[in-house]
Amino acid sequence: MLTHRVDLTTDQIRQIGALVDGRISTHSSVLEQHSHDESAFVPVLPSAVVMVKTTEEVSAVLAFCNLERIPVVAFGAGTALEGHVVPLLGGISLDLSLMDKILDVRPDDLLVRVEAGVHRLALNERLAREGLFFSVDPGADATIGGMCATGAAGTTTVRYGSMRENVMALTAVLADGTIIHVGRETRKLSAGYDLTRLLVGSEGTLAVITEVTLRVFGIPEKMAAAVVRFPNLTNGVAAATAIVKMGIAVARCEFLDSKCIKYLNAYDGLSLKEEPTLFFEFHGTPRGVEEDALSVQEIVREFDGTDFEWTSDEGQRRKLWSARHNSHWATLAAHPGKKSVSTDMAVPLSRLADAVAIAEATLSQHRFPHSILGHVADGNFHCQIITDPEIDGQTEEIRVVVNEITLEIIAMGGTCTGEHGIGAGKIAALVAETGTAAVDVMRSIKLALDVNGILNPGKVFLFDR
Amino acid sequence: MLTHRVDLTTDQIRQIGALVDGRISTHSSVLEQHSHDESAFVPVLPSAVVMVKTTEEVSAVLAFCNLERIPVVAFGAGTALEGHVVPLLGGISLDLSLMDKILDVRPDDLLVRVEAGVHRLALNERLAREGLFFSVDPGADATIGGMCATGAAGTTTVRYGSMRENVMALTAVLADGTIIHVGRETRKLSAGYDLTRLLVGSEGTLAVITEVTLRVFGIPEKMAAAVVRFPNLTNGVAAATAIVKMGIAVARCEFLDSKCIKYLNAYDGLSLKEEPTLFFEFHGTPRGVEEDALSVQEIVREFDGTDFEWTSDEGQRRKLWSARHNSHWATLAAHPGKKSVSTDMAVPLSRLADAVAIAEATLSQHRFPHSILGHVADGNFHCQIITDPEIDGQTEEIRVVVNEITLEIIAMGGTCTGEHGIGAGKIAALVAETGTAAVDVMRSIKLALDVNGILNPGKVFLFDR
Numbered sequence: 001m002l003t004h005r006v007d008l009t010t011d012q013i014r015q016i017g018a019l020v021d022g023r024i025s026t027h028s029s030v031l032e033q034h035s036h037d038e039s040a041f042v043p044v045l046p047s048a049v050v051m052v053k054t055t056e057e058v059s060a061v062l063a064f065c066n067l068e069r070i071p072v073v074a075f076g077a078g079t080a081l082e083g084h085v086v087p088l089l090g091g092i093s094l095d096l097s098l099m100d101k102i103l104d105v106r107p108d109d110l111l112v113r114v115e116a117g118v119h120r121l122a123l124n125e126r127l128a129r130e131g132l133f134f135s136v137d138p139g140a141d142a143t144i145g146g147m148c149a150t151g152a153a154g155t156t157t158v159r160y161g162s163m164r165e166n167v168m169a170l171t172a173v174l175a176d177g178t179i180i181h182v183g184r185e186t187r188k189l190s191a192g193y194d195l196t197r198l199l200v201g202s203e204g205t206l207a208v209i210t211e212v213t214l215r216v217f218g219i220p221e222k223m224a225a226a227v228v229r230f231p232n233l234t235n236g237v238a239a240a241t242a243i244v245k246m247g248i249a250v251a252r253c254e255f256l257d258s259k260c261i262k263y264l265n266a267y268d269g270l271s272l273k274e275e276p277t278l279f280f281e282f283h284g285t286p287r288g289v290e291e292d293a294l295s296v297q298e299i300v301r302e303f304d305g306t307d308f309e310w311t312s313d314e315g316q317r318r319k320l321w322s323a324r325h326n327s328h329w330a331t332l333a334a335h336p337g338k339k340s341v342s343t344d345m346a347v348p349l350s351r352l353a354d355a356v357a358i359a360e361a362t363l364s365q366h367r368f369p370h371s372i373l374g375h376v377a378d379g380n381f382h383c384q385i386i387t388d389p390e391i392d393g394q395t396e397e398i399r400v401v402v403n404e405i406t407l408e409i410i411a412m413g414g415t416c417t418g419e420h421g422i423g424a425g426k427i428a429a430l431v432a433e434t435g436t437a438a439v440d441v442m443r444s445i446k447l448a449l450d451v452n453g454i455l456n457p458g459k460v461f462l463f464d465r
Numbered sequence: 466m467l468t469h470r471v472d473l474t475t476d477q478i479r480q481i482g483a484l485v486d487g488r489i490s491t492h493s494s495v496l497e498q499h500s501h502d503e504s505a506f507v508p509v510l511p512s513a514v515v516m517v518k519t520t521e522e523v524s525a526v527l528a529f530c531n532l533e534r535i536p537v538v539a540f541g542a543g544t545a546l547e548g549h550v551v552p553l554l555g556g557i558s559l560d561l562s563l564m565d566k567i568l569d570v571r572p573d574d575l576l577v578r579v580e581a582g583v584h585r586l587a588l589n590e591r592l593a594r595e596g597l598f599f600s601v602d603p604g605a606d607a608t609i610g611g612m613c614a615t616g617a618a619g620t621t622t623v624r625y626g627s628m629r630e631n632v633m634a635l636t637a638v639l640a641d642g643t644i645i646h647v648g649r650e651t652r653k654l655s656a657g658y659d660l661t662r663l664l665v666g667s668e669g670t671l672a673v674i675t676e677v678t679l680r681v682f683g684i685p686e687k688m689a690a691a692v693v694r695f696p697n698l699t700n701g702v703a704a705a706t707a708i709v710k711m712g713i714a715v716a717r718c719e720f721l722d723s724k725c726i727k728y729l730n731a732y733d734g735l736s737l738k739e740e741p742t743l744f745f746e747f748h749g750t751p752r753g754v755e756e757d758a759l760s761v762q763e764i765v766r767e768f769d770g771t772d773f774e775w776t777s778d779e780g781q782r783r784k785l786w787s788a789r790h791n792s793h794w795a796t797l798a799a800h801p802g803k804k805s806v807s808t809d810m811a812v813p814l815s816r817l818a819d820a821v822a823i824a825e826a827t828l829s830q831h832r833f834p835h836s837i838l839g840h841v842a843d844g845n846f847h848c849q850i851i852t853d854p855e856i857d858g859q860t861e862e863i864r865v866v867v868n869e870i871t872l873e874i875i876a877m878g879g880t881c882t883g884e885h886g887i888g889a890g891k892i893a894a895l896v897a898e899t900g901t902a903a904v905d906v907m908r909s910i911k912l913a914l915d916v917n918g919i920l921n922p923g924k925v926f927l928f929d930r
Contacts, residue, residue: 110709162653191891198658414649
């Protein structure tokens, strides 16, 4: 396993350049762009950035780096939140953003095949022409490859699933350059080990994903959104879990505290009341949507939900969800020059109100500005905590508080990450959560597939315990 | 890796017995019962059968067998269809059927935790008391552990998913006796490699599953079933795929050819017209179910579907699906003394009509009685081919024909197995489907986790290529 920073020699740069038509750069602005993601982790410059255009190029570059023991970090849009793409040991940042072709749209099979560098919004623009959509929607306009690698989810997971449920097949390149095709373009598959699900969420540590077949859905006949206010956070969360328990098939159900709403109002020009709020979306037939909305309205009333407003106006609906997706940037815009540490805990539904209360109570004991929002119908919530990178040690201080909350969440049966992944930030939390024996199994698999440890070293787990 | 049959010494039997309070047997009837599954594979006797009661016992037995290089085949209900539980190299059959406790039913979290030996029907009986149900329903009353190991699915997969989507967490024991806990009781999880999905479908070759947390659902307010006849197989299949493409959320959509219907009539005392037929089920609110049924009725009419009969009578509905689940035994009952070879192919939806036609045309060139049925809304179908075990070489002859069909299905983008798994029967088909490189990755993982190859040797892939 690699343990020290690797800088490429001039000769190595020349040799890799020859494999990719010269698309290798050591320009400082390019290195800087590939040194960080959206998190508050300290940036680390790669030694070089390689732009690839084909699976075969990825294979050639990996085979070379494997022989030369050069670390390789795959890079998509750089929107991860746990330092996933920070090249901790230097080496190369392997940028897949030129692999942005939508290869095959198949409405009859409700699937699409894309290169890993395709962005989710571009994909949905193309799919809309066929009356289709791809459901997984993290806030950022991430690449599909990056979303696979982190096992991304979003606001529609409660209805349509996360990447885990929507990736059907993958082409990927192993550390030694071997190209593998895993999964199948069929709805059901039971053929051998589920390597697709092993690679989804493996955070670039087992292989570099180059092509993806995704399940897509027909755009529902009718979509409507609704907004409800609550007197406090607990009632809002309790209402959401009651709705899920009743089996109402909401397409989206998002909680935002009053501070989130304030940031969204300022950033997206909304004028929502600054109170704890649930955003809903309903998908279906006109009658079905109306029936679901009425049931939800009844339930939220029992939890003192007020001002139930709903709209099936497409412009208003889009504006609401675009604002929700911007919450990370809205929060940063409200705190110029600062960064955000985002938690990502999830608990069994019955523990959600308690979990959110614990997070809120712990954070309130500290001086850092924070807000809470979440995919509450899935039991998944985020605390966005503001840190000042100019103040020495502040981010570390926040991480200590977050760790304290995380351990409480784990103790109540929860997880340290519902959708952001482990990256460099939750390596200890993963051990606390799943135990040394299970993490050792992950390490064994890593060692079996990436003998020299060149792929994204320092993420998910460490070897030097 | 083990390559030859292992028979236990008297001393080994005594030592294993001491680990499990004497629950080890070499009685011929017990050995015979553990020598086969529901497939037509030639039975192989284990050297001994060990009945375990706890995860700790499984751990102790595996640690011993690993040191002594004794093959271990986990055994649940013995209802697999590809020879999964046949102990090809002798050793012990590890019977988990005494581990039949339902440990925790949590209606508020819509989950249940069970020991691996719990049967699916017993689980559903218990869940019904809480207004809940567990959705995955292979024909047989399999154990939950076995269903995890084979990645089982069933008639409701189109709506509720297969084991892959409904297993939340597992306790499992590795070959060396290490106990691991993987997954989490949360709806969303992105914490490290998805070991849960790696074990689901690994067919007892990576670990022995001892406890399972499953997602369960509230019993829908309204359920209704419908039956429609078609002039031919192609129209029936085409109607089913059109329904899926329209986005109608059917809960079940099963195709049965006229021979299947004939067998069910005889076995379950039904009096259905012996024509190609679709069985449907709808789940939801009373209005939603009615709306769905009306939409389906309109679509099937376009494909010359006739005699659309629907019922929301609970007794009739149950009788219909109980008959469907019995189809394997109904087919055997119609052919006394014979066995059945069941295929399990799946294709992208748009290719289903072609795939079924290819299967039917190829089988029609041979003299073996056969029938076709399938989970057509998932693109998954089965041919049940009757073989006479008394006639030397007949089963092998059938396997040659099946292989011919399988290769055609793979060439059109399909899979050799949607839900039955690879077992001993589809080892070559797996390589044809996913390629040597991906199978090599599976082998590497196997070698990393089961160094001595004691767990279910001879299944999924071979080592002596």
